[in-house]
Amino acid sequence: MTRTAVLLFTRDLRVHDNPxxxxxxxxxxxxxxxxxxxxxxxNPNQRAFLLDALDDLRESLxxxxxxxxxxxxxxxxxxxxxxxxxxxxxxxxxxxxxxFAAGLLERLESAGGLRVTPGPAVVExxxxxxxxxxxxxxxxxxxxxxxxxxxxxxxxxxxxxxxxPDLPASDELAPAEPTATDLPAGxxxxxxxxxxxxxxxxxxxxxxxxxxxxxxxxxxxxYLALGCLSAREVAADPRVSEDFVRQMCWRDFHLQVLAAxxxxxxxxxxxxxxxxxEADLTALEAWKTASTxxxxxxxxxxxxxxxxxxxxxxxxxxxxYLVKTLGLDWRDGEAHFAAHLVDxxxxxxxxxxxxxxxxxxxxxxxxxxxxERQAGRFDPEGAYRDRWSRT
DNA sequence: TGAGTTTTGAT
DNA sequence: TCAAAACTC
Numbered sequence: 359m360t361r362t363a364v365l366l367f368t369r370d371l372r373v374h375d376n377p378x379x380x381x382x383x384x385x386x387x388x389x390x391x392x393x394x395x396x397x398x399x400x401n402p403n404q405r406a407f408l409l410d411a412l413d414d415l416r417e418s419l420x421x422x423x424x425x426x427x428x429x430x431x432x433x434x435x436x437x438x439x440x441x442x443x444x445x446x447x448x449x450x451x452x453x454x455x456x457x458f459a460a461g462l463l464e465r466l467e468s469a470g471g472l473r474v475t476p477g478p479a480v481v482e483x484x485x486x487x488x489x490x491x492x493x494x495x496x497x498x499x500x501x502x503x504x505x506x507x508x509x510x511x512x513x514x515x516x517x518x519x520x521x522x523p524d525l526p527a528s529d530e531l532a533p534a535e536p537t538a539t540d541l542p543a544g545x546x547x548x549x550x551x552x553x554x555x556x557x558x559x560x561x562x563x564x565x566x567x568x569x570x571x572x573x574x575x576x577x578x579x580x581y582l583a584l585g586c587l588s589a590r591e592v593a594a595d596p597r598v599s600e601d602f603v604r605q606m607c608w609r610d611f612h613l614q615v616l617a618a619x620x621x622x623x624x625x626x627x628x629x630x631x632x633x634x635x636e637a638d639l640t641a642l643e644a645w646k647t648a649s650t651x652x653x654x655x656x657x658x659x660x661x662x663x664x665x666x667x668x669x670x671x672x673x674x675x676x677x678x679y680l681v682k683t684l685g686l687d688w689r690d691g692e693a694h695f696a697a698h699l700v701d702x703x704x705x706x707x708x709x710x711x712x713x714x715x716x717x718x719x720x721x722x723x724x725x726x727x728x729x730e731r732q733a734g735r736f737d738p739e740g741a742y743r744d745r746w747s748r749t
Numbered sequence: 750t751g752a753g754t755t756t757t758g759a760t
Numbered sequence: 761t762c763a764a765a766a767c768t769c
Binding site for chain 1: 763764765766767768769
Binding site: 628 | 757
């Protein structure tokens with residue numbers, strides 16, 4: 359009896375260290391599938407990156423003797439259609455959190471035959487729990503201590519070949535219409551190349567990652583957001599410093615918050631922060647269009663629009679300006695970032711916006727940012743502001 | 750460099 | 761009881 363498994367790729371678009379791929383290969387035949395689902399939140403810049411990543415993944419799978427089926431529509435329905443067409447008994451899919459992913463996994467589960475494998479985190483949400491009770495950690499530092507001590511999963515073996523049945527036809531994907539002009543190339547190969555470019559020279563990450571003009575951050579976030587790189591492999595890379603690994607832990611932290619609090623993107627995680635916001639549409643529009651008149655803020659927003667990406671320090675400054683100086687609703691800022699970021703990730707975007715707004719996982723929620731002081735500290739020569747000045 | 754300022758999570 | 765992403769002045 360031949361067993362066939364549908365391997366549903368979601369945001370694990372790689373062949374290295376992919377637990378879902380390894381699990382699917384335990385079946386006799388594998389149907390590699392990606393579903394372009396309009397219900398999955400994204401944006402045109404991330405879509406351009408996604409299409410690159412799918413091309414790269416298809417090429418890798420073809421190199422293993424397989425291929426990639428791409429369908430358009432509702433994911434659960436397409437999975438059922440592909441199962442019916444190929445006689446697949448099983449479905450393998452990586453775990454994930456967030457409203458779309460959680461709902462999808464529930465529907466796949468109820469259809470039966472589902473195997474869920476480790477997802478985008480280094481340490482799965484729910485694996486670490488505070489000893490005093492509770493379903494997730496709400497404070498980072500205790501989480502970091504536990505995360506650092508727990509044993510991470512083993513590397514998932516990469517198959518040397520893929521046995522596929524007769525595959526159903528793919529749908530043609532709508533092209534991306536990115537708004538940014540200077541996007542990174544998507545895909546696993548590009549991600550590994552970026553890692554090899556950055557990691558050997560990343561020893562001063564802890565000292566220099568806040569340097570706006572120095573631009574020394576990893577720029578791995580778009581690859582991590584769609585799983586072109588395995589977060590576990592990046593965090594375990596001997597070339598990266600502990601300061602950077604700590605940032606990787608923040609990613610896991612926010613994912614386990616989102617898993618426990620699915621409404622994170624539009625509902626205050628905790629009370630005590632401001633919950634009355636100004637409704638100044640003119641001010642919001644100025645922020646969105648990089649016309650606040652504050653050079654460091656406008657520079658960050660111009661970088662966002664040009665690259666679909668913003669330096670982390672600039673994210674803090676622009677977000678802090680929106681919520682603390684203008685007094686506007688953090689959800690409007692969250693939505694604008696979500697509409698442009700090539701590295702858009704629900705857990706990180708929402709978690710960090712809530713942190714800035716004082717409604718998130720911060721035990722001292724009343725910190726403010728002084729944009730002049732921030733510019734002086736992190737862009738002392740004004741080189742970042744010059745680079746992204748109005749043309 | 751250190752105090753301010755505050756509530757609640759983790760042990 | 762201790763301590764807490766990113767600060768400010």
